[in-house]
Amino acid sequence: MFVNTMPRYEILSEDAMAVLDRGWRRIATEIGIEFLLDEAVEAFRAAGQQVVDGNRVILDPEFVLEQVAKAPREFDLQARNPEHSIHLGGQHMAFGAVYGCPFVRQGETRREATMDDFENLVRLSQAFPELDSPGGTICEPNDKPLDSRHLDMVYALQTLSDKPYMGSVTSGPNAEDTIAMGEILFGGREAIEATPASLSLINVNSPLRFDDRMLSALVAYAKANQATIVTPFLLMGAMSPVSIPATLAQQMAEALAGIALVQLIRPGCPVVFGSFLSNTDMQSGSPSFGTPESAIGLLCTGQIARSFGLPWRSGGGLNSSQTVDAQAAYESLMTMLPTFLAGANFVMHSAGWLEAGLVSCYEKFIVDIELLRMLKHEFTPLEIDEASLAFGAHEEVGPGGHFLGAAHTLERFRECFYRPLLTSTENFERWKSKGGLDTTARAEVIWKRTLEEYEQPPLDEAIRSELQEYVDRRRTELGD
Amino acid sequence: MFVNTMPRYEILSEDAMAVLDRGWRRIATEIGIEFLLDEAVEAFRAAGQQVVDGNRVILDPEFVLEQVAKAPREFDLQARNPEHSIHLGGQHMAFGAVYGCPFVRQGETRREATMDDFENLVRLSQAFPELDSPGGTICEPNDKPLDSRHLDMVYALQTLSDKPYMGSVTSGPNAEDTIAMGEILFGGREAIEATPASLSLINVNSPLRFDDRMLSALVAYAKANQATIVTPFLLMGAMSPVSIPATLAQQMAEALAGIALVQLIRPGCPVVFGSFLSNTDMQSGSPSFGTPESAIGLLCTGQIARSFGLPWRSGGGLNSSQTVDAQAAYESLMTMLPTFLAGANFVMHSAGWLEAGLVSCYEKFIVDIELLRMLKHEFTPLEIDEASLAFGAHEEVGPGGHFLGAAHTLERFRECFYRPLLTSTENFERWKSKGGLDTTARAEVIWKRTLEEYEQPPLDEAIRSELQEYVDRRRTELGD
Numbered sequence: 001m002f003v004n005t006m007p008r009y010e011i012l013s014e015d016a017m018a019v020l021d022r023g024w025r026r027i028a029t030e031i032g033i034e035f036l037l038d039e040a041v042e043a044f045r046a047a048g049q050q051v052v053d054g055n056r057v058i059l060d061p062e063f064v065l066e067q068v069a070k071a072p073r074e075f076d077l078q079a080r081n082p083e084h085s086i087h088l089g090g091q092h093m094a095f096g097a098v099y100g101c102p103f104v105r106q107g108e109t110r111r112e113a114t115m116d117d118f119e120n121l122v123r124l125s126q127a128f129p130e131l132d133s134p135g136g137t138i139c140e141p142n143d144k145p146l147d148s149r150h151l152d153m154v155y156a157l158q159t160l161s162d163k164p165y166m167g168s169v170t171s172g173p174n175a176e177d178t179i180a181m182g183e184i185l186f187g188g189r190e191a192i193e194a195t196p197a198s199l200s201l202i203n204v205n206s207p208l209r210f211d212d213r214m215l216s217a218l219v220a221y222a223k224a225n226q227a228t229i230v231t232p233f234l235l236m237g238a239m240s241p242v243s244i245p246a247t248l249a250q251q252m253a254e255a256l257a258g259i260a261l262v263q264l265i266r267p268g269c270p271v272v273f274g275s276f277l278s279n280t281d282m283q284s285g286s287p288s289f290g291t292p293e294s295a296i297g298l299l300c301t302g303q304i305a306r307s308f309g310l311p312w313r314s315g316g317g318l319n320s321s322q323t324v325d326a327q328a329a330y331e332s333l334m335t336m337l338p339t340f341l342a343g344a345n346f347v348m349h350s351a352g353w354l355e356a357g358l359v360s361c362y363e364k365f366i367v368d369i370e371l372l373r374m375l376k377h378e379f380t381p382l383e384i385d386e387a388s389l390a391f392g393a394h395e396e397v398g399p400g401g402h403f404l405g406a407a408h409t410l411e412r413f414r415e416c417f418y419r420p421l422l423t424s425t426e427n428f429e430r431w432k433s434k435g436g437l438d439t440t441a442r443a444e445v446i447w448k449r450t451l452e453e454y455e456q457p458p459l460d461e462a463i464r465s466e467l468q469e470y471v472d473r474r475r476t477e478l479g480d
Numbered sequence: 481m482f483v484n485t486m487p488r489y490e491i492l493s494e495d496a497m498a499v500l501d502r503g504w505r506r507i508a509t510e511i512g513i514e515f516l517l518d519e520a521v522e523a524f525r526a527a528g529q530q531v532v533d534g535n536r537v538i539l540d541p542e543f544v545l546e547q548v549a550k551a552p553r554e555f556d557l558q559a560r561n562p563e564h565s566i567h568l569g570g571q572h573m574a575f576g577a578v579y580g581c582p583f584v585r586q587g588e589t590r591r592e593a594t595m596d597d598f599e600n601l602v603r604l605s606q607a608f609p610e611l612d613s614p615g616g617t618i619c620e621p622n623d624k625p626l627d628s629r630h631l632d633m634v635y636a637l638q639t640l641s642d643k644p645y646m647g648s649v650t651s652g653p654n655a656e657d658t659i660a661m662g663e664i665l666f667g668g669r670e671a672i673e674a675t676p677a678s679l680s681l682i683n684v685n686s687p688l689r690f691d692d693r694m695l696s697a698l699v700a701y702a703k704a705n706q707a708t709i710v711t712p713f714l715l716m717g718a719m720s721p722v723s724i725p726a727t728l729a730q731q732m733a734e735a736l737a738g739i740a741l742v743q744l745i746r747p748g749c750p751v752v753f754g755s756f757l758s759n760t761d762m763q764s765g766s767p768s769f770g771t772p773e774s775a776i777g778l779l780c781t782g783q784i785a786r787s788f789g790l791p792w793r794s795g796g797g798l799n800s801s802q803t804v805d806a807q808a809a810y811e812s813l814m815t816m817l818p819t820f821l822a823g824a825n826f827v828m829h830s831a832g833w834l835e836a837g838l839v840s841c842y843e844k845f846i847v848d849i850e851l852l853r854m855l856k857h858e859f860t861p862l863e864i865d866e867a868s869l870a871f872g873a874h875e876e877v878g879p880g881g882h883f884l885g886a887a888h889t890l891e892r893f894r895e896c897f898y899r900p901l902l903t904s905t906e907n908f909e910r911w912k913s914k915g916g917l918d919t920t921a922r923a924e925v926i927w928k929r930t931l932e933e934y935e936q937p938p939l940d941e942a943i944r945s946e947l948q949e950y951v952d953r954r955r956t957e958l959g960d
Contacts, residue, residue, distance in 0.1 A: 009489050009821070016864040023869040030871075034879035056879060110908070208879035238882060242889050242896035244862055246870035280884070281905040282893040288905045292858035292898045300862070320905040322912075326847050327903055327919040329809035334854065337817050341489070355908060367806050374814065378772035382724055382780070384496040389503040390726035391510075399514035399536060399688035402718060404760070409722050413762040416722035418772045423807055425761040425768045425800040428590070428835060432802075439807040 001086050001132055002093045006379045009341035010303045011296070016245075017307065020300075023249025024256065028059040033208050033257040037215035043264045059257055065308075067260035073309045075270040077227060078195045080185055081162035081457060086132050088199075088227070088272065088345050089311035095372060096135035096166065097125045098316075098352035098360050099201065104139055105323075105354055105361040107444055113139035113360060115149075119156050121352060123454045124365055124447060126161040128351070130372040135348060136166030136201065139360040145480035150174045151471040154181050159464060162457035167200040167226065172216030175200065177474060179224045184466050189224070196227040196270055201348070203276070204232045204254045206239040210261075218258065222265040229313045229346065230258030231274025235287045238280050244293060248300055251275060259310065272346055273305040275314040287356050289318035290331025295338040302342030315339025316349030317368040320356045324363045324440040328354060332364075336371050340379045366443035370422040377418045422446060481566050481612055482573045486859045489821035490783045491776070496725075497787065500780075503729025504736065508539040513688050513737040517695035523744045539737055545788075547740035553789045555750040557707060558675045560665055561642035561937060566612050568679075568707070568752065568825050569791035575852060576615035576646065577605045578796075578832035578840050579681065584619055585803075585834055585841040587924055593619035593840060595629075599636050601832060603934045604845055604927060606641040608831070610852040615828060616646030616681065619840040625960035630654045631951040634661050639944060642937035647678040647706065652696030655680065657954055659704045664946050669704070676707040676750055681828070683756070684712045684734045686719040690741075698738065702745040709793045709826065710738030711754025715767045718760050724773060728780055731755060739790070752826055753785040755794040767836050769798035770811020775818040782822030795819025796829030797848040800836045804843045804920040808834060812844075816851050820859045846923035850902040857898045902926060 012020070034056045035041050045051050050058040074089025086094045098121075104113040118141045125134030134157055144152050150168035157165035158181060167178030182197040183189050191197070202218045205211040210218075221228050232254040234240045240247040255273050262271045278294040280287060288294075298314050305312030316339065319331030332353070339347055351368035354361035393408035403409050409416075422442055424431060431437075437445070492500070514536045515521050525531050530538040554569025566574045578601075584593040598621045605614030614637055624632050630648035637645035638661060647658030662677040663669050671677070682698045685691040690698075701708050712734040714720045720727040735753050742751045758774040760767060768774075778794050785792030796819065799811030812833070819827055831848035834841035873888035883889050889896075902922055904911060911917075917925070 006491060007489065009487065011486060011862070012864070016862075019864050019866065019869065022866075023871070026869075026871055027874055031874055031878065205880065207874070207877060207881060207883070236883075237889060237893070237896070238884055241870040241873040241883055241886070242892050243868050243870045243873075245864045245868035246873065249869055250874065279897045281900075282897060283899065284905045285884075286905040286907055288897075288903075292854050295858050296862055320903070321919065322904065322906075322908055322916070323918050324806055325918040325920065326804055326806060326809035326923075329806035330813050330847070330851060330854075331903070333810050333813045333817070334858075337813070341821075356905070358908070367810070371810060374772050374810075378775050378814075382491070382496075382776055384492070384499050384725045386499065386502075388723050388725040389499065389506075389729055390721040390723045391503070391506055393721040393723075393726065394507055394511055394687070394730065397687060398511065400685065401687060403687070403716075403721055404718055404765075406721070409717060412722050413717070416717070417759045417762060417768075419763065420761075420768075423768075423800070423811070424802065425764045425766040425836070426802075427766055428802055428838070436802070438803050438805040439801065440805065443806075 002376050003091045004093050004340060004343045004379050005091055005381055008302065008343050009299060011299050012303050020245060020248050020252065020304065023245065024252035025061040027249060027253040028061050028064060028257065031208060032056045032058040033254065035210050035215060036212045039219055040215050040261055043261065047264055064256050064260045067263040068256055068308055070263040070267045071259055071271050071310060072268065074311060075227065076195050077164045077199050078186065078197050079162055079164045084163045086164055091343060092345060093343065093347065094132040094345065095130065095347045095350035096133040097121060097131055097138050098349045099135045100137050101358055101360040102140045102142065103359045105359045107363065110359065112142045114143045115141035115152060117360065118153060119160055120451060121360055122156050122160045124450055126163060126457065127450050127454050128369050130369050131351060133164045134161050147478045148475040148480040151177060151474055154178050155467055155471050158185050158467060159459055160456060165198060167198040169200050169202060169214060169217040171213050172220045175217040175220035179220065179226060181467055181470060184470060185463060193225040196225060199227040199229065202228045202230050202258060204258060206233045206254060207250060208254060210258060218262065219265055222262045222269045225266060225269050227270040227272065228262060229272040229274040230255050231276050231313065234277045236279040236293065237282055244297055247277060247297065248304065251277060252304060273308065273310040273312040275301040275312065277301065289320050289356060290334040295334055298335065298338045299342050302344060311345040313344060313346040313348060315344045315347045317351060317353050317371065318349055319353065322355055324354065324361060324367060328364060329367060332368060333371055336375060340375045362447045363440045363443035366422055366446045367439065370420065373421060374418060482856050483571045484573050484820060484823045484859050485571055485861055488782065488823050489779060491779050492783050500725060500728050500732065500784065503725065504732035505541040507729060507733040508541050508544060508737065511688060512536045512538040513734065515690050515695060516692045519699055520695050520741055523741060527744055544736050544740045547743040548736055548788055550743040550747045551739055551751050551790060552748065554791060555707065556675050557644045557679050558666065558677050559642055559644045564643045566644055571823060572825060573823065573827060574612040574825065575610065575827045575830035576613040577601060577611055577618050578829045579615045580617050581838055581840040582620045582622065583839045585839045587843065590839065592622045594623045595621035595632060597840065598633060599640055600931060601840055602636050602640045603931055606643060606937065607930045607934050608849050610849050611831060613644045614641050627958045628955040628960040631657060631954055634658050635947055635951050638665050638947060639939055640936060645678060647680040649680050649682060649694060649697040651693050652700045655697040655700035659700065659706060661947055661950060664950060665943060673705040676705060679707040679709065682708045682710050682738060684738060686713050686734060687730060688734060690738060698742065699745055702742045702749045705746060705749050707750040707752065708742060709752040709754040710735050711756050711793065714757045716759040716773065717762055724777055727757060727777065728784065731757060731781065732784060753788065753790040753792040755781040755792065757781065769800050769836060770814040775814055778815065778818045779822050782824060791825040793824060793826040793828060795824045795827045797831060797833050797851060798829055799833065802835055804834065804841060804847060808844060809847060812848060813851055816855060820855045842927045843920045843923035846902055846926045847919065850900065853901060854898060
């Protein structure tokens with residue numbers, strides 16, 4: 001996996017960090033956080049925190065930090081193929097595909113996502129080494145019954161890919177299903193408690209509220225020592241004030257409160273400081289992605305999460321564009337390049353995100369893979385030593401010469417530069433003669449070819465059929 | 481103009497800088513630089529440098545650095561509208577439009593550029609405050625006679641815009657024409673010698689050679705104290721070795737040699753350390769832009785130029801794409817974002833560049849203006865103080881509430897976030913009902929509207945007609 005040893009681009013001064021620190025402490029102590037699950041409220045009350053209005057917890061910041069300190073600074077997430085296990089934290093960066101989209105786009109067609117799409121997108125995630133994980137709800141399989149589709153999704157993630165996956169968070173029981181299926185795949189409860197086998201997204205119902213479904217899932221995962229990402233869901237102007245500092249303070253209060261809860265339930269349970277921070281377009285009222293504000297928020301979040309010694313999640317190929325056009329590309333990179341500058345440890349939505357996250361797009365998936373390939377190359381430190389000066393090449397070529405035929409070039413031309421997957425450098429005439437395909441059209445060729453060439457990773461048939469039996473039994477129990 | 485007070489992203493260690501320093505010194509002393517103009521060679525010889533093979537100058541690095549130290553660290557470039565004069569160096573960043581393209585693209589049409597295009601693109605550069613200069617040869621006016629088209633271009637730059645411009649470099653006499661027209665526009669020789677009124681691009685015929693046309697122009701401009709940008713033209717694999725460090729060392733040798741020559745001709749003459757550094761696609765043999773290698777080179781170049789105390793030029797919206805598609809956008813931003821991270825002082829090709837620089841594109845111009853607007857916003861430091869925490873908004877809204885109607889939001893919603901020019905955040909149905917225009921189609925609407933609304937900046941009629949007479953007289957003298 002990718003280890004980002006380049007410098008971090010940090011923009012917050014010590015003074016600014018101190019202001020933000022005062023900000024979250026004030027929110028925690030003067031307003032508090034609502035937890036819409038009794039078990040969570042009771043856990044805080046039992047630990048000496050004050051509860052008001054039934055479910056609002058007034059948090060002592062020192063208590064919160066004590067809990068947060070119990071979370072591991074870095075941890076491993078296992079994959080059924082050990083070569084695909086990942087490490088979260090430090091300089092490591094792991095990338096997962098887009099998550100949570102009700103629609104898909106294929107070329108000119110935009111429609112409701114189906115289970116076929118889900119499976120195809122998992123296959124693409126498996127096929128490209130640029131992705132460390134297919135993520136979880138890579139799209140909503142709308143043709144499957146709502147009550148049991150989480151079983152279909154986990155089964156597809158476990159069988160079509162051998163990379164780490166994200167679990168269901170739609171309820172406590174659904175999280176329990178994810179855990180049970182993890183036990184089957186990884187050889188029992190002990191195996192997944194020793195090293196987590198799932199990483200699941202717990203969104204805060206911002207501002208300052210955790211809802212019962214997400215909390216039930218958080219509690220279930222924490223009890224099984226499965227990793228979660230506690231992510232304030234912050235579109236400034238809607239879920240937080242129209243101020244980046246105010247939003248960062250809120251993000252700290254919310255994320256730290258959720259992380260403290262995880263530690264109350266199971267001290268030492270791996271958990272990630274999550275960030276999903278952008279702004280509302282105050283003209284259209286719509287969410288806006290790839291904005292300057294989101295990039296600034298991202299850079300600041302990295303610095304903040306590191307100050308708490310926590311692995312953190314942010315970034316991705318986010319954009320608001322309706323098609324895979326110039327806007328889709330510039331907004332995505334406007335987020336993804338800062339993601340590398342800030343060194344996010346886990347990056348959801350790294351491939352396929354379109355239309356403010358409503359759409360999983362096949363062509364955009366390929367554009368994003370190209371961006372990841374380029375950025376991983378760019379954020380690999382340059383080796384500068386005497387040999388790299390290639391003085392012999394200058395001696396050979398001399399003033400006014402040409403390096404294409406130089407010995408130094410001929411020895412290195414295959415590997416010396418980044419080799420594109422999607423990008424075209426063909427001259428106009430040649431490009432035109434080959435059909436004049438724009439980037440999106442070329443991306444279509446690539447995803448289709450990739451799906452044709454896809455090979456399902458091998459899985460012990462006994463395990464596969466046990467998973468299948470579990471899914472069938474639970475589906476029946478759920479009435480589908 | 482934009483002042484970039486954000487941190488610089490520097491990736492070269494002291495050791496790496498020392499290796500590069502040894503690299504250029506070795507090139508300068510063991511190979512030398514060819515100057516294909518006797519006057520240049522004689523200037524070096526007279527200053528004690530060794531000349532071999534008639535025109536190759538073996539340069540003493542200490543002598544070079546002594547000359548370079550005479551160049552101003554920062555300087556002003558005057559515009560005929562004083563509000564548009566710019567400062568080059570330090571934290572200032574100035575942006576000029578694309579330069580040197582033989583073709584234009586308008587939507588689906590790609591054709592030879594004409595004088596009409598030249599004028600239109602100058603008008604667009606004048607209209608958008610994101611650009612500090614139209615640049616110079618914003619496209620080639622192929623319908624004008626080759627011998628005298630520089631006169632038409634300078635006249636258009638001087639009359640359709642009141643921003644600083646770049647002069648002709650196609651020969652010494654053409655540079656003299658630029659200077660003479662500057663004298664007319666700015667009120668005489670003394671006025672332009674006191675503060676330069678043109679900034680002109682002197683490309684090195686890399687590797688290690690300056691040709692006679694560029695040198696003649698350099699000499700003419702230096703004698704008149706007009707600013708130049710000495711730019712090694714480096715596509716790795718063709719004009720330099722397939723090694724970034726080797727290319728950086730070559731870039732230092734070439735740029736410093738040219739800058740030293742400027743100082744030999746006129747000590748203290750303003751001059752910019754230029755960089756145009758990318759790589760050849762070793763598969764297609766074509767130049768490749770927006771590559772990881774070019775971004776790394778750009779970041780390193782900033783650090784290097786600052787180490788010599790010189791204003792520097794690099795960056796732009798460079799790409800190899802044939803149309804204004806996703807690739808055009810991601811490659812452009814892959815260069816432009818590092819341009820801001822590195823704090824380039826003068827940025828050519830900031831708007832309109834397409835197809836490896838062969839094409840000035842109207843729609844791409846607008847895409848690039850949007851990128852500049854976003855990045856200037858992003859690279860404006862965040863103010864973080866108690867008030868920015870907006871605690872009152874949190875008190876007002878509370879857990880589970882919504883900030884859209886909060887007093888804090890209502891007071892700020894117009895100015896709180898970046899407001900896009902081109903980007904759409906409309907939901908799919910609304911976007912579709914408005915015609916379903918992709919970014920490139922929306923860009924077309926914007927450039928057409930901008931040209932319709934363009935107003936020519938006022939110019940004293942006596943000056944205008946003197947410029948016109950100069951152009952007419954010189955055109956006749958040149959036989960056109």
